[in-house]
Amino acid sequence: MENGTHFRTCHLCEAMCGVAIEVKDGHISSIKGDENDPLSRGHICPKAVALQDLHEDPERLRKPVRKTPDGWKEMEWDEAFDLVARKLHRTRTDHGRNSIGVYLGNPNVHNHGSLVATMPFLRAVGSQNRFSATSNDQLPHMLTSLEMFGHQILFPIPDIDQTDLFICIGANPMASNGSLMTVPDFRGRLKRLKSRGGKMIVVDPRRTETAKLADEFHFIRPGSDALLLMAMVHTLFQEELVNTGPAGPLVKDVDLLRLASLSFSPEAVAEHTGIQADAIRQLARQLATTPKAALYTRMGTSTQAFGGIATWLAYCLNILTGKLDVPGGVLFTQPAIDLVAIGAMSGQNGHFGKRHSRVRGLPEFAGEYPASTMADEILTPGDGQIRAFVTVAGNPILSNPNGRRLDEAFEGLDFMVSVDYYLNETTRHADVILPPTAALERSHYDLIFSMFAVRNTAKYSDKLFDAGPDSRHDWQILLELAHRLEKLRKGGNLPLRSELGWRTFKKLGPDPILDLMLRSGPYGASGQPLRGLAQPALDLIIDLLPKRHPLRGLANLSSMNRRWEDLPKGLSLSALRNQPHGVDLGPLKPTLPDRLFTRDGKINLAPRRFLDDLERLHKKLELSPEDGLMLIGRRHVRSNNSWMHNSQRLVKGKDRCTLMLHPKEASRLGLQTGDSAEVNSSAGKIVLPVEITEDIMPGVVSIPHGWGHDREGSGQSIASSHAGASINDVISDAQIDDLVGTSVLNGQSVNVKVWRPTRQRKRA
Template sequence: MKTTHYHTCNLCEAMCGIEVEHRGDEILAIRGDKDDPFSRGHVCPKAVALQDLHHDPDRLRHPVKRTVDGWVPISWEQALDETAQRLHAVQQRHGKNSVAMYFGNPTAHNHGALFSLLPLIKAIGTRQRYSATSVDQLPHQLAAWQLFGNQAMFPIPDIDHTDYFMVIGGNPLASNGSIMTVPDVKNRLKALKQRGGKLVVVDPRRTETAAVADEHHFIRPGTDVYLLLALIQVLYKELLVAPGRLDPLLDGKGDLQKLTENWTPEKVSEAVGISPEAIRKLARDIAAAPRAAIYGRVGLTTSPHSTLSAWLVYVLNIITGNLDREGGVMFTKPAFDIVALGALGGEAGSFDRYRSRVHGYPEFSGEFPVTTLADEMLTPGKGQVKAFVSHAGNPVMSCPDGNKLDTALEGLEFMVSIDLYINETTRHADIILPPTGQLEHGQFDPVFQAVAVRNVVKYTPPLFEKPEGALHDWEILNGLASRLNRLKARTARDRLQIAAADRFMRKIKDTGIIDLGLRLGPYGAGGKVMEALKRDGLHTLPSQAWKLLRGKHKGLTLQSLKDNPHGIDLGPLQPALPERLFTRDQRINLVPALYFRALQGLPVPKAANPDEMLVVGRRHIRSNNSWMHNSQRLVKGKSRCNVLIHSQDADRLGVQEGDELVLSTEAGSITLPAWVGDDIMPGVISVPHGWGHDRQGVQLDVARRAGGASINDVITSSRVESVTAMAQINGVPVKVEAAAKPKSKKRTATRKATADA
């Protein structure tokens, strides 16, 4: 019997609603859900591939342990007990910071994992924490915290109402938005043009988004900061600064003007690759637009000056009067308010409270940048990392210096991975704990609902029942945390508290936390409980939670979402300031000290080096993370792992389409075929990340056969951003050479005959 189930695709940030037709465990079709008020029937190829991932024969479905004879299955009880005991033993021998933790991108797509991370982090108690944040959005979070008082206070482009949309280093037509959850972006951009609006893209590549833009400006990778400074300089010089109604809330306008007054378009033009006239026109167009939104993304935030660039994007929106106004950049009012709850729990943000052992890199929100992870494992001495916990991440493929991290993982005393696959990173684990798959647990998106271009909320129950003997992410993480806490307990009271916390989590489950968060949110009825938590602290949450969940209240609840399987539209983004500000004085300082110092030390831009090639990444609609390469639906067709190179550079190197190119740095070298065209700036090459699954022991059959190579094997971890030590993975100089062509048998035989004669 055929059945239709409504779900949410969780393979990227778009949260597209899907309609899954199935017969028992057999998926018959996956289509876009036309009744989803947010995605409106839109679906991309990734959603259709969910059935590949669900039935993937390479996917682990029970815990495994590495032995001399290979991987062997073990029980959950043994897996969790042994993991906790071995982590505890390492810390007993080497100290609490001898264990490192890494959380990958998919962690943010799994509400159960998100809700359970903090107890595990506290149970392990290490400062050696890492995540995909420092190869992605850290500069945005830092700027949000510095300007608005909370690291999760991202200003989101109001794309449905803006008249002028500038995209710098982003490609929403391929990504479906990023820190801007925007399904059906193609039609939203069409609507922008139909109402007379303008789309402008600034990127070293003519991306899919640039191809449909009204204007596209090539920019030399890593020079975004200079363009932004020049734009602000023009606005001040031509008296176009107009913050609007937020002007009384702003401090530092004079400091900003002084800091930018010498960064003229003429000063930066040659380095940036955009003429002074074009820069001035961009500034004037932004100022003249009735409503404008400037959006910068990963190409900007993983570049040499990413801290300054992310800050300046927000500042540019502020001083043109486009912050917190319809059609500009606005703040969401999420049903599950992670911003307010994070602030309540002391997670609003932090920077440089302490530094890493080896390189002295600063922490951000309790995490070190991944650029020091391998060296923390390889460098002997007190505090050396001896054990590693990874969740839903593959840093060997996604972080710089993949080969170096590969070597570092080999030397650990113990490693455990919570993951579905044996990949380039998890192959080093002693124990792998596989959670349920994407369609075997419910889906709720507290992170991406908080960065959506409309206020929306949705919960979808699991399509398939949890397989017998399987555990969800939250159950695995809670099981580890409870066991570690019991091992560290010193008194009977400690043990009682640990048992009570464990019972609370098992009883409330992940769905109970969703229900609680909704009731505490702005559409719920838990205002009095929220006030009590603010007054008494989060340690009173269990008792307060039971009061709220047991009572009959009006307002949004989990049942409300279950009654609306297509999701609930809570309306467009609305002005929220100053009430939504989390700064102590509820004001916005345009030039916090951190940025003042960084801007003082910014070097004068240099002209492009004709002998130097800079590499940038490349996003594709059928990919997101490296583990998606194990879906035949997503990798079929012509190989996408190649080197996009401008025809001028190809001619100079003597290569044609399909010829092999060797890319090398001090970190290593890779060889890939050339894709010759004029959709990229001369002097720049583009290579997608996450490919090349040929390391020994990797059990990803489809991905292995797909070929390619990992660009992170040639990006060194020593090249870091000056303020945060975040990874630089865009605008990195590489040596590019034509690979030696194999000699034909005929020519080889002729040469041999000549030599013999």
């Protein structure tokens, strides 16, 4: 690698911050924010400098390893591929195709090569037992978008750069840099919001880093967000504040939502939420009467027992107050590579409940079962029992509810393979680990998070370092396994045409596909808007073709379409290579009705499945609020899930894995700062230090997500020396959102007591 400054995108969270990496004598000498990046404008968080740590980590695996009685032994790649393909094929032959389970972790969506190769790999495995981090994360948003707008990843994004009121419920963008709202430098954007006279309101069980900057803050009982939001809907109708704005002609079933909200008055929900009725009304009024306003919800509202309803109602509130598809409200992005439109063109809008899991009967979403039932499917005998497992860039032992039970499940598998470059809490159960190259050793383009960004941009980066000939990218690993599995399924040989196709795919890799998608997209280099008779001819073809005809879809996607004539043109891979800081494609703009993918072209304000689930919410309203302590997670700006704790600069300093509780609860339990507390539930128990603070609501305790590196057999020494405790060891995998299937990660009940170590008797 040449000496000098190289510009890339940090891949360690959703923010897509631009970084300037200085290289000297083949090594990184500094990492700074790229001031010319059109999205992040020089901002980086502490995680960015850890790109060097991850790249240079001596404990990162670089060759395949196999578990033996004498420990882990390195293998050659061909030997490893043969072994894995043979074992998976034998499992499928002996026990059926559903005897193999697959789990995909979050890092996959930061990696365009992995995204391109995942689908052929999954087809080659052929199993319906697929899982991912989706059901521990954003599944309610995906189901809501599918039901209301017709596509599972068509998310309305807060236009924070132009809004005057930002209402944030159950989210902490100061720590996360946004989630399903890619927003680097949230602090700077908030400062600009306030400088133009704007305001931020935060609702959360904890006074988070974001809440401390708010103009107005309200504590709320965990799991009661749906009641708050329904009471706000009730207020809008009661006080005649409903005004659907420019999107109004597209909105249907407003009266159904009005009827559904009748019994959820602010007075009825006040005790359950912990928010006074007048404050609830005022929240609704401020949203309705501020012309440029946006309501945003995230993990705290989605990963709870009523996450589906809460997310749906948040969307409804933005629509009822006229904030959808208007600048300063919530808008749909128009990315350079429009996976929403590409998916819709091929009929891949998303689906829900086409089949149900074997043991608990939980619904699939887009072909995946809820991750909470993975252990059930492995531990429960019978036809379809999972006997072999594949994890790709995931650590579900620490990120999935009831991690100890999943430990037991993975330990009993016939065979397990992990595509990962760390020996961590999950991969230690594998028989074979196939390590891919690190992020700086491959090219990068954000296919996913460009669709969720608060501004339309595009940026591509070539690899920064050469990984060497004896290494494999993750897309190469997945395609090689898929190819070998297909050959074994066909008896050892593939038809010549198919064989040539596989070889070509493996040779070309993901970047030519990326180039094709850029060129054929709305900003593409494939052509300028047509002139003369050509444009009317294209318009006529589009009108004559059936609505769902693939050629119509291609014409609509093309940069030659009239509706893209105001967008900048000329994007291709080579064009982005010549713009290393990235390309600014402009602010979010109104896109309706073109961006809708529902069958009737309308916004479904009151989908039947959400209305039906309101009976469950009614029952909660009829019961008294639960006594005892309720558990919530939390995020820190120097962490993202479990995979960054082997960087000393990210874990150094004050212990962050603490039990946070209010002084009132500490006094009642006899706990003081510096004590250790035992937290227990039906799932298990953990011990961790106490942090007493008034920044958390009485009756609530908080533990950060992603820790618990004390399990034997992990190969991450820094993480192990800052082990912490896993919140998921006390979260039951039996509790899910009945509507969506999301894991209940916030709002489960726990018990807390002073922990005193058991003294061992001295031997006589």
